[in-house]
Structures are given as C-alpha cells and as structure tokens.
Amino acid sequence: MTSIVTVEHLNKNYGKKEILHNINFNVNKNQIIALIGENGAGKTTLINILLDLISSNSGTVNILDNEKDFKERIGVMMQQNISITRITVKEILKLTQSYYQSPLTYEKIIELADLNDLEDSKMDKLSGGQKRRLSFALAIAGNPDLLFLDEPTAVMDSQSRTKFWQTITDLKKQHKTVFVTSHYLEELETIADRIMILQNKSISFDGSIAQLRELEGESIIEFDSILLPDLFKDIPEIIDFKKVGDHYKFTTKNAELIIGQLTPYLNAINNLKVQQNSLDSLFVNFNKEGATHE
Amino acid sequence: MNSLIYQININFKRIILRNKRFFLFDMMLPIIFYLLYSKVLVNGIPQADLKTWQMNYLISMIIYSCLLGSIITVANTLLEDKTSHFDILSRLTPLPRWQYYLSRILIFMLLNLISAIVICLVGILVNHLTLPIANWSLIILISVLGTTPLIFMGILISLANNPATVNLLNNIVVFPLAIISGLWWPITMMPKWLQSIGKLTPTFQISNIDQAILHGKIINSHYIFGIILWLMIIVVTTLLITKYQKHKELNIE
DSSP states (O other): OOEEEEEEEEEEEETTEEEEEEEEEEEETTOEEEEEOOTTSSHHHHHHHHTTSSOOSEEEEEEGGGOTTGGGSEEEEOSSOOOOTTOBHHHHHHHHHTTSSSOOOHHHHHHHHTOTTOTTSBGGGSOHHHHHHHHHHHHHTTOOSEEEEESTTTTOOHHHHHHHHHHHHHHHHTTOEEEEEOSOHHHHHHHOSEEEEEETTEEEEEEOHHHHHHHHOOEEEEEEEOSOTHHHHTOTTEEEEEEETTEEEEEESOHHHHHHHHGGGGGGEEEEEEEEOOHHHHHHHHHHTGGGGO | OHHHHHHHHHHIIIIIITOHHIIIIIIIHHHHHHHIIIIISOTTSOHHHHHHHHHHHHHHHHHHHHHIIIIIIHHHHHHHHHHTTHHHHHHTSSOOHHHHHHHHHHHHHHHHHHHHHHHHHHHHHHHOOOOOHHHHHHHHHHHHHHTHHHHHHHHHHHTTOOHHHHHHHHHHHHHHHHHHTTSSSOGGGSOHHHHHHHTTSHHHHHHHHHHHHHTTOOOOHHHHHHHHHHHHHHHHHHHHHHHHHHHHHHHTO
16 A cells, blocks of 8 residues: 555654654555544644644654645645635635646536535635535645545534535545544544544554454443343443343443353343444543553 | 736735725725815915925825835735635645735735825826826836835734734834824924934835925935835844744744
8 A cells, every 4th residue: 555644753742741742653545544532632733743834843744755746735624714805715716726736627626515506605704614615625626635634524514514524435436535533423433444543642543443343342232031130140241231121231342242142042032232332432432541552 | 827817816806806994994094184185274375385285295195005005904914814714725735935925915016006096196186286197107106116115014014913913013103104204294393303213214215206206306315225225124024023933833833
C-alpha cells in the first residue's frame, strides 16, 4: 500500500503544556481514517500540524511526499465555517476553483455538496448546516486526492448527514483518501476503514473497528426463559446480569463462550438476541480504561 | 493569472460595489464636508479667493477620502477576512500569498481612485472648478499613489486581529492625522509646534505635491522622498510584525 501521510515521533507543546506526545502513524491511499478523541484531546492541533498551519516541537510530517505543490492535492474542511460577507455561493466556488490547476467542474461540486438552489445566496445568509455543506464544497473544489474533514457534519440535519457520508463513500470509490474527525461516532462506524483514538496526548488505539471490538467490545445477550436464574448466574465472563420477569439480559466481553454455555438450555430459551456494542460505547469503554492502554 | 483576475473581480464586488460602508463613509463624508465648507459656510471668504479655497479644499477632501479608504476600509476588510476565515481558506489552497495581498492592494487603490474621481466631479459640477484635464489626472494619480503608505498603515492596523483594537487604532490614526496635516482646516491655524509635526505626515506631503501641481509650482522633492520614506518604514514594520506573529502562531498559538 502507498503511504500518503507519514507522521513520526511528533510532539507538540503549548508553552509548558504537552498537547501531543510521540505521535506515529501512516495513512495509506484510498482509506477513510477516523481520528477520535474527547474534546481538547488535540485532534484539531494534530490536523493543524499536518496542514502546516502550526509547527510541531519535534518529529516529522510527510504529506504526499512533501511535494512543493501538495496543496494542489489536498482539500480541507475546517471546524470553523467560512462566511464572507457580500459574496454569493457561486462566486466563492468559482474563485476557489480558480486556485487549482485541475478543479472539479462547478456542476459536480454543486451536486456533491448538495448546494442546488443556493448558488445565488449570499454566504453569510446561509444556515449553519448550509454553511457546513459549502465548506465541504470548498474542500473538494480542487479535486483533491487527500481530504481532511474536521467535524464535517456538525449542525447538519440528519438527511444532509446521510447524504454527506454517502458522498464520502463514493469519493473513496474514486480512490480518494479521507482523514476525518467527528463526535458522531455512530456515523464513523459505518464508513471508517480505520479508527485512531487520541487519548492522553498519544494515539492509544490504531486499527479497525473489528480490532477495537476484540479489545474492548462488550456484547449484550438477551432472551426470554422460564428457567431459574441459578442456572446462569455462575457462567463465567458475565460482567452484568439482569433479570426482569422472564427476561434475561447479560453483558459480556465473550459472547461466544456464553452462547456455548446456553446451548444445553436452548429448548427453554426464546427470542435470543446478541447485540454488539456501538463505536460510541466502545470509545467510552476505551476511555474508561485509558491508562491500561498506554 | 486566472485566479488573480477572479480575485480582483470578487474583491471589487465585495469591497467596492456592494459595500455601503465605502459609499457612505469613504466617499459621502468627504463630499458632505466639501459641500459644507466650500459652498455653504463660505461667508467669511472674499469672492476673489473663493475659487482658490474651493480648489484647495477639494484637494484636502480627496486626500481625506483616500485616508479613510486606505486606513479604515483596508483595516476592517482585512480583519473581516480573518474573522470570516477567508484568510485561512486561502492559506490552505495553492494560492500564492503575494497574489492574495496584490489582489487586495489593487482594489484598495481602485477604491481611492473612484473616490478621488467622484470628489473631483463634485467640484466641477457644483463649484464649476476648471483645470486642464492633464492637471486633474495628475492630481488624482498623485493622490492615489501617494496614499499607498496609508494602505500599508491599514494593513498594519489590521494585524491587531481584534475588532475593538482595530477600531480604536483607526480612530487614533485617522482623525488626528487629518487634523494635524491640515486636511480639515488650514495647517496655519495650528500652533507652530503642531505645524512642524503636521508637516512630517504623509497626508500633508501628498497635499503639498497636489497643491504644487494645482498652482503650477515646482514639486518639492523632500515631500516625494518623505512619502517614500513613510512607505518603507510602514512596509518594514508590517513585515516584522507579520513575521513575529507567524512565529508566535507556529510555536505558541
């Protein structure tokens, strides 16, 4: 796989306060990478360093082989919306297109960012969600190979969000690489190839969601049965045991083992359901156990 | 080059064409002043001197308008570019920084040019002032080019990065500068010590070059060098502060 972003031994301090410590990772082509972390974890600082907006104290960053014109090949959707007075959507898009040698066509940008009917609107009159879509349009205007998206769906309505992530999935099919941060983890769960968790100033997890589940995943097993609870109480690896009427609910990190233990009683068990944890709860669990992952 | 033309086009629309503040403040305020002091409040001026007064005050108001445009409009526009994240958007694209600033400086000069032409037209149409077209053109050209140091002063003020500070600095610079350089009232009305300070200001120096053209006198080269010196001092200060801020932003945030 070709690595288009390489970060090695990156450290960043603001004065005496350490923000990022020994960050190392590679980003391969044609991936969607989600960077997650609590508020103030340093996600935006890390992105700003990658974009050369601020410098690191030590370490190296290599984006697209540090080509002189690497800005031709990146697109950035910052956390803050761009809202210039006395300019229309069409004018700012045409202006941004003019910065690049091979931009997307105007019609394509409008279609991908879902800005139909807003072309003649003044930028500062757009709603929060519309401004977000315009920021996305500005990020893709140059037809970039590598997209940085910082909280892209904040303040978007649910319909726009669904459409936005569909567009990102389509862009990946066109061999684009996407580096995204978001607080909407349930959205990242469905699209990200890889998750990086920024915690305690470092990347404490870097892998697929499946790998995170293996590490942190809790499953919930539910069923209805008239059997007595004593039969199940001593099954190993049950973290949480609940019984309401005939309804049982177990929480475990080893669903397979529990199902095995239940097999002899399957005749007396109805409505058996096994539910895996969402990325949201995986992230919460991961953070709870933060220190153990260092 | 394509992007430079686009930028000039967009900046023309947003900074001049659609900007009510420019029409009201940079253009209308000096015109109102001009009409008031050259047409309405002229009782104490002998009829024989009236035309000269109207012409001299026209030059003062052209420079006053350029002063307002160069400092207040420039500082506020560049500050707006930062607060609206237009500045950062440009920094994340392949657009060279020199193009970003050049497109704006050209528009700021155009803004001063439009104001100067309109004020001249008011003088011609209302007070029936007459001059050879070459002299009109030269006065306008000198006023626009001569106020370039003031555009950089506006850029320098915008580096304060805070609306309240920028407004304060605008007021601290513009109005005292207009008064002590004799744009509002003749400099001879002021105490000697204030006159000597006033004569060092770029606005007084441009005004004197324009007056020399108007009255067919030889232009004092000291004033030309004075303006160039102002330009150099302000540009160097702007570059040093920009460099310091960049260093601070990169390392401390």
